[in-house]
Amino acid sequence: MAKKHFLYIVLIINFLSCRENDNTVENILIKGSDTEVNVALALAEHYMEKEPLVSIAVTGGGSGTGIAALLSGKTNIANASRPMNAEEYHLATSRSIHPKPIIFGLDALAIVTHASNPLDSLSLADLGRIFRGEITTWAELGGPEKPVSLYGRQSNSGTFLYFRDRVLAADYAASLKQMNGTAQIVEAIATDPAGIGYVGIGYLSEQERKLTTSIKVLKISSLSNSRAFSPLIYTNISSGKYPIIRPLYQYINGQPHGRLLDFLLFTIGEEGQGIVRKSGYYPISESQYAENLKLLDSEMAIK
Amino acid sequence: MKINVYLADRLASILFQVAGWLSVAILFGIFALLLFNGVKAFAHVQPSEFFLGTIWNPAAYDRPQYGIISLIFSTLLITSGAMLIAVPLGIGTAAYLAEMAPASVYRFLKPAIELFAGIPSVAVGFIGITVVAPAIARIFGLNNGLNALNGSLLLAIMALPTIITVSEDAIRAVPTTFREASFALGASPWVTLRRVTLPAALSGILAAVMLGFGRALGETMTVLMATGNALAFPNGFFDPVRTMTAAIAIELGETARDTTHYYALFAVGAVLFVISLVVNVLSERLARRFRYKNE
Numbered sequence: 001m002a003k004k005h006f007l008y009i010v011l012i013i014n015f016l017s018c019r020e021n022d023n024t025v026e027n028i029l030i031k032g033s034d035t036e037v038n039v040a041l042a043l044a045e046h047y048m049e050k051e052p053l054v055s056i057a058v059t060g061g062g063s064g065t066g067i068a069a070l071l072s073g074k075t076n077i078a079n080a081s082r083p084m085n086a087e088e089y090h091l092a093t094s095r096s097i098h099p100k101p102i103i104f105g106l107d108a109l110a111i112v113t114h115a116s117n118p119l120d121s122l123s124l125a126d127l128g129r130i131f132r133g134e135i136t137t138w139a140e141l142g143g144p145e146k147p148v149s150l151y152g153r154q155s156n157s158g159t160f161l162y163f164r165d166r167v168l169a170a171d172y173a174a175s176l177k178q179m180n181g182t183a184q185i186v187e188a189i190a191t192d193p194a195g196i197g198y199v200g201i202g203y204l205s206e207q208e209r210k211l212t213t214s215i216k217v218l219k220i221s222s223l224s225n226s227r228a229f230s231p232l233i234y235t236n237i238s239s240g241k242y243p244i245i246r247p248l249y250q251y252i253n254g255q256p257h258g259r260l261l262d263f264l265l266f267t268i269g270e271e272g273q274g275i276v277r278k279s280g281y282y283p284i285s286e287s288q289y290a291e292n293l294k295l296l297d298s299e300m301a302i303k
Numbered sequence: 304m305k306i307n308v309y310l311a312d313r314l315a316s317i318l319f320q321v322a323g324w325l326s327v328a329i330l331f332g333i334f335a336l337l338l339f340n341g342v343k344a345f346a347h348v349q350p351s352e353f354f355l356g357t358i359w360n361p362a363a364y365d366r367p368q369y370g371i372i373s374l375i376f377s378t379l380l381i382t383s384g385a386m387l388i389a390v391p392l393g394i395g396t397a398a399y400l401a402e403m404a405p406a407s408v409y410r411f412l413k414p415a416i417e418l419f420a421g422i423p424s425v426a427v428g429f430i431g432i433t434v435v436a437p438a439i440a441r442i443f444g445l446n447n448g449l450n451a452l453n454g455s456l457l458l459a460i461m462a463l464p465t466i467i468t469v470s471e472d473a474i475r476a477v478p479t480t481f482r483e484a485s486f487a488l489g490a491s492p493w494v495t496l497r498r499v500t501l502p503a504a505l506s507g508i509l510a511a512v513m514l515g516f517g518r519a520l521g522e523t524m525t526v527l528m529a530t531g532n533a534l535a536f537p538n539g540f541f542d543p544v545r546t547m548t549a550a551i552a553i554e555l556g557e558t559a560r561d562t563t564h565y566y567a568l569f570a571v572g573a574v575l576f577v578i579s580l581v582v583n584v585l586s587e588r589l590a591r592r593f594r595y596k597n598e
Binding site for chain 1: 358360361362363364365432433436437440446447449527528531532533534535536543545553554
């Protein structure tokens with residue numbers, strides 16, 4: 001709950017003193033994903049330190065809220081931890097708004113079990129079967145004769161929805177224990193020899209060393225007969241070999257100019273990506289960077 | 304001077320009357336709000352599905368379900384479990400404090416118990432996850448202890464201070480002459496307590512139990528953290544449960560306004576309100592009946 005309050009903290013800084021210079025302050029509004037609100041705040045703070053004539057306001061509220069604000073022209077940037085859906089694109093067209101997705105970070109979900117679990121890897125399909133409740137004992141996967149004990153987030157979490165749509169494509173098993181936060185999932189699995197759950201990679205990389213004594217991060221393969229990859233190795237994420245990755249988007253309307261463009265370039269640039277990494281997410285790949293430039297830089301490319 | 308005293312009396316009387324009526328008005332206001340919003344859910348949810356359905360899954364992948372029975376059952380399961388633990392323990396402690404405890408022990412125990420009521424529920428929930436749940440798992444040979452039993456134990460701990468404090472007052476309020484008469488007839492302290500003092504204090508003790516029950520019924524954060532919140536219908540104390548309060552707390556934050564899910568949560572709130580109202584009215588009735596019997 002505390003996190004929730006935090007999300008509504010609005011960061012507005014007015015540089016009234018700058019009026020003397022006859023320069024006007026440019027405002028940038030960012031709204032959307034709760035997952036991204038911390039990293040967006042960090043990016044905004046760093047950018048404002050460099051550019052005192054820019055004032056950036058960051059608010060949360062969820063990906064859907066941010067996209068809705070973009071579609072009604074109430075924000076410059078909509079943060080979203082999921083791509084816009086067909087309905088939203090349809091609405092955008094009818095309002096002659098042209099959303100462009102700028103990917104500025106990657107979030108991977110790690111699958112964790114108790115350290116005593118003999119399993120080291122799972123296929124995406126088996127993972128889906130486990131969380132849909134179709135596999136109910138570890139013995140079915142060659143493990144010990146124990147019932148699978150499922151842990152996940154609560155339904156108000158974007159991660160809950162992302163994992164459901166990406167991995168399950170159906171409802172979670174009713175026996176899923178819905179925990180109040182990532183830390184509680186880890187806490188519970190550390191004491192549950194039959195437990196399995198998903199957590200954001202940002203959380204794990206921070207505490208990796210401490211955790212590996214009680215929990216284990218599984219390698220995941222895209223197909224049941226293909227190689228499995230660990231999410232703890234960065235190249236597996238950047239190359240897309242680890243299958244449960246979601247891009248973090250910044251949606252903008254049409255061609256950005258001036259400070260807005262400068263800020264977006266900052267977020268995907270070296271300094272911005274360093275902040276993304278510090279916030280617990282993975283930096284974007286080179287091809288994603290090039291893709292972003294193509295979307296952003298049509299003007300600059302012409303120059 | 305006399306006029307001033309009279310005026311102060313009048314003013315105080317009016318002030319407290321207004322305060323009393325205001326709380327009644329607020330109570331009705333809350334209920335009206337819950338009902339007003341809750342009823343709108345039935346535009347899309349069949350009342351039969353809501354009141355008789357056993358699956359609560361409004362955030363389903365394709366077909367949302369709004370059966371409240373599993374939520375009600377979960378709430379009553381852990382609350383009654385908590386009462387099974389807290390009532391005998393609470394009344395026993397209250398009797399000890401009121402009748403037996405030496406002054407030196409009492410001076411230490413009483414504030415300690417009252418301090419207990421001040422522990423934030425989120426802290427109790429955290430202890431539930433990190434200490435009580437693993438202990439339950441070990442004792443009963445389960446894989447994990449995030450179940451109804453965990454919730455009952457924690458709620459019992461949280462309801463105990465209320466039950467002890469109110470029961471102790473009730474026991475102390477029994478006139479000393481009752482005990483003296485019992486002792487004069489040759490009854491032992493234990494028989495006096497069991498056959499004279501406790502029955503005489505019954506109305507107050509019942510009120511204490513109902514207050515504790517209400518405390519456990521409405522508790523949210525602790526059960527939300529420590530009972531697993533699974534959607535499956537619980538088969539007993541070793542299954543995870545999702546209570547009415549936890550469902551509202553978890554889901555309301557991210558539910559879009561004016562959707563069926565949003566209104567359905569208000570309907571759950573209205574049902575919870577009715578349950579606690581029934582509990583309160585029942586306890587009031589019971590207490591009054593026993594009071595008359597005593598007189």
